[in-house]
Amino acid sequence: MEPTEIEDVIRTVCGQCELTLNLSHRQLTVLPISLSEATSVHRLLLNDNQLIMPPSEIIKLTQLQELMLDHNQLTMMPSGIGSLVNLTYLNLSHNNMSILPSEIGDLRSLKELWIVALGLVCLPEEITRLKCLVKLGARDNFIETLPCRFHKLLNLQWLHLGENRLHDLPDSFGRLLKLVYVNLDSNKFADVPTCLCELPALSCLSLRYNAVSSLSDNHILSFCHLTKLDMRDNPLVSRPNHWKGLDHILIGKTGLSEEVTEDIIRACTPHHRWKIHNGVGEEEEEVIEDGNSL
Template sequence: MLKCIPLWRCNRHVESVDKRHCNLQNVPDEIFRYSRSLEELLLDANQLRDLPKPFFRLLNLRKLGLSDNEIQRLPPEVANFMQLVELDISRNDIPEIPESIKFCKALEIADFSGNPLSRLPDGFTQLRGLAHLALNDPDTLGALPKLRELWLDRNQLSSLPPELGNLRRLVCLDMSENRLEELPSELSGLLALTDLLLTHNLLEVVPDSIGSLKQLSILKVDQNRLTHLSDSIGECENLTELVLTENLLQTLPRSLGKLKKLTNLNADRNRLGSVPDELGGCASLNVLSLRDNRVAKLPAQLADATELHVLDVAGNRLQNLPFALANLNLKAMWLAENQSQPMLKFQTEDEESTGEKVLTCYLLPQQPSSSLGELALLRHLLHHNLLPPLSLPLFSSFFLGFSLFTDFLYLFLHTLCISSFLHFL
């Protein structure tokens, strides 16, 4: 005699369940029916507060997404997930990771960021296969030898442990948007590092040990307080992209000319008064951006960078351009903020003081304008809470987040309060 089999019994072999953005307050009971087959479970962006005991019977899980919930505790039963490869519990209210996490031996990708973690458990260092980690607190990281990607961005970190240098296989390190004032010299131990992201910190120097990073391809140190860039940067022989925007640099090191693979150099909004002749030695340079500085003259040797296609020197103090630049196959040369076309028509004339042939056009000599550079600096100081507070809380909250005009007006009010402070920068 045939019997009707319930639909839920027919559907027990389910490998993936996606319940993201479903306003769930509890883990649906139906999920527990798939304990023998379920490998991927996505419960991100709900209102979950607790994980029930049956949840930890999903022994075949390989990927678990619980980000953007209200979970307050990760139970020790997480040790049951011995097949788990990827775990995302970011942006919850979890104060600690249980010691039993050490039994998740297959774990390769873990995101714990956005939780009020005070520390990582000692057993965490036993996760020898972990290759990608995102979290708030960098302590104990040195004992994770297989770690390849480390994301520490958007925290309030003011320092890094020297043990960071033990991560010999680390390829990508993102420490953007923190409060770092210095980097440990042990950074030189990151011999496999290709991407180093340090945007939006408080760094005044990059350590000389940066030259030990022979595999480094991308270095972003924009929006810091750099007053000096170490000559050792020229030893980073594989560097292709260097971003130094919005710092306090007055010079660039001559050793940059040794970077034969450098394709993109951006040093906008600094205090550069000159450009080193050696920059012409950057044989692969495609884009050079020096916008909003104080450069009065470009070196003729820049024409030796024969791959240069984009040159942005708007907002400087140039009187003319070297005649040799006419030999470059430029596709864009920017001399002014309001320039309508990427390329201009140049005329040749003799410079009065030297008699040398130079290039000129209707946008030369440049009219110096530092307002944009000052605005960028003030925004940077404001972001890091380095400005004295205005006694206008109503107006300041009103101005913040509006257009460039209101943004500038807000910052102008700050400028009136801190002119003496800026004088010493």
């Protein structure tokens, strides 16, 4: 799309005070200065472009509630991103960032944060200031440890940390009282962290493709309320006789098939789906794990 056409789109949105501005899939490498004039916009889609420079133009859009920047070539966020205090949804997935700015902790209204495949080696301590955060997708990074104050995310209900380098969790992780869904697939866990047994609302736990070779009876008792405990593709391959009737525990080897996805899709009860997704179907959220289901 030609620059003049982009300007026309922005001018139309501004002139009609529209709430959504969709500039996705336009092969944009830079953003026009006029974007900063779209101050009435609540929802800005800039995903699937070729943006390299931090889009400083968005800092003036203080009414923004949803911002999609996924699938670009960004290496950092613009200075001042913390001023977007009305943001409830932020998707940065599939960019070339290796760190998140400390300012991300200033996004006090944020409910969903998607940071999939950014090349992150850690999460900033400031992320624990996101008191309203309900859903965090941080799959496919290089994260080895979580911030020690991770338990401060008191409203967190859905967490995907699969395909990282975690081998343990903070002891205080068990204080995430609203956490319903946890995915820790493809990490480096040799044992099931005891703190997972302390999560009272947990319904679905997936620990596939780790190095867990045993599951104690104490863990079994603690996980009796789960609807799904997926331990497949670990060294733990045989089911003890006293596990009879514990069909919610999956062990053994599987291939990469549609069955894998379907099992996870069916994991949570309809009630928990409502709590996590506010009406968005579990099928959408589990198949589209990058947050771009909107």
